[in-house]
Amino acid sequence: MSDQNLKIIKTEEQYHSYLEECEFLLDKAPSAGSPESDRLDLLTLLIEKYEEQNFPIEPIDPIEAIKFRMNEQGLKQVDLAPYFGTKSRVSEVLSGKRPLTVQMIRALSSGLGISVETLVGLHVDESQDSRSSDTINWKLFPLSEMISRGWISNIQNKARNKDIVEDSLKKFIGVLSDNNHQPAAAFKRTLQGEAYSPNKKYSIFAWLSKVVQEASLDPVVNDFKQGSLNKEFLKELAHLSWFDEGPKLAIEFIEKHGIKVVIEPALKGMSLDGAALRTPAGNPVIGLTIREDRLDNFWFTLLHETVHIWKHLDTGSTFVDDLERSTEDKIEAEANRIARDTFIPRVAWKRSEAYLRPTRESIEQFAKDLKIHPAIIAGRIRRESGNFKVFADLVGYGEVRKHFSKFSVEEKL
Structure with missing residues (x-):
């Protein structure tokens, strides 16, 4: 290993030299905080910087993005007919003979979760959509499901008075704002992330309200300190995946550092894995649905949301994430x-x-070697290859919900 000071990479020869040194240090597995560990971190940063400048990510071709999503979800061309209008149009678009229309782009973005930016190659300003409106249509809340799950208990299911229903929903949603009597203020929260959908906006706000309520009923003991979150914190969290009780240990670890973790299954139709937000009092909260009872999904979601708490909540956004989707959003990326x-x-x-x-x-x-659960590696192979049939026995199906009493109650309902 060279003793010379590290410098910004300017040549391909220097790049390969640093890669070799990285490999050498990785084989030695230096302990955290050691000079060799610090050197490895610095080498990695320099290599990443060089790769970003010299190996830029090419814009995603819209047709390739559609084909990737078809492969990911096991869809055939006939399954895309509702988005294109007819079967023949699907074939014509995918073969490049017919361009995508605005109507097709809207349908594909909503139905398959492919961003408009990818489909048209332009940034679309969504700041003027319905989420910014002060007008709330109380009829669009999933009231029946909220009642069946015990979220709203003061309304008789067969005799719903409009004013009583609206008043109950106002109180329920109001927890997202600084003033419980101003539910419209709650709806001004900026929602960001791949799980956001205008069609599911009311369900998302209902779910977020429940998460904040749960966080308030059982708050963490320790105060949150932003400086406690760093790379070492994330590494320690990741290493907990090695243990059989890892999911429970991870949540205990996070809450000891002042971040409340709430497990709340998603409402019907929501494609949601997790969320990162602050309560009106400014306390950080991670919400998890555990919709995929798999270890690889749980661990990646947990770290993804923790990164949001660390890096992104100062933007004022609430992040709602569907991590089964690919993304081009810079913050999510x-x-x-x-x-x-x-x-x-x-x-x-x-x-x-x-x-x-x-x-x-x-x-x-x-x-x-990495001291992490094999499910995480198997999940990454499946994701990157697009082949979700391989290593199904390694991703930890049925190994998450069993750790949490929330699901034993939900499954009885």
Whole structure:
């Protein structure tokens, strides 16, 4: 290993030299805080900077994005007919013979979750949509489900008076604002993330309100300190995945640092994994739905939302995330990258046997080396390859909800 001071990478030769040194240090597995560990972190930053400047990500082709989502969701061309109008138009668009129309783009964005930016190659300003309106249509709340789940208990299901219903919903939603008597202020929260959908806005606000209520009923003991969140915090959190009781240990660890974690299953039709937000009092909260009872989904969601708490809540946004979708949003992409690199350092990933020759044995060995659960590695292979049939026995199906009493109650209802 060279003793010379590290410098900004300017040549390809220097780039490969730094990669080799990274590989050497990774093999030594230096302890956190050691000079070698600090040097490894600095090398990684320099390499990432060089790669960002010299290997830019090319804009995603709209047709390729559609085909990727079809493969991801197991869709055939006939399944896309509702978005294009006819079967023949699907074939014509996917073959490049017919351009996408505005109506197609709107339908694909809403139905398949592909961003408008990807489909048209332009940034679309959504700041003037219905979420900014002071007018609330109380009929659009999923009232029946809210009642059945015990969220609103003072309304008789068969004799709903309009004024009573509206008053109850105002109180329920009002917890999202500084003043419980101003539910319209709650609706001015800026929602960001791939789980946001105008069609599900009322369900999202109902769910967020429940999360804030739960956080207020059982607050954390310790005060949150922004400075407590850093790379070492994330690494320690990631290493808890190694343990059988990892999900419970992780939530205990996060709450000891002043961040409340609320587990609340999503309402029907919501494509939501998690959320990061602040209460009106300014306290950080992570909401988890655990809609996918899989370890790989749980751990990635938890770190993704923790990154939002660390990096992004000062923007004033509430983040609602569907992490099964791909994203081009810069903030979401940053949260994905930091979470991904915390579990598996970028340099280590591309040189690992699990990446080059994925087998059960190589995945389990790599997980042991990194001190993380094999499900995280298996999940990444499935995601990057687009093949969700492989390593299904390694991603930890049925290994999350069993740790939380919330689901034993929900499943009886």
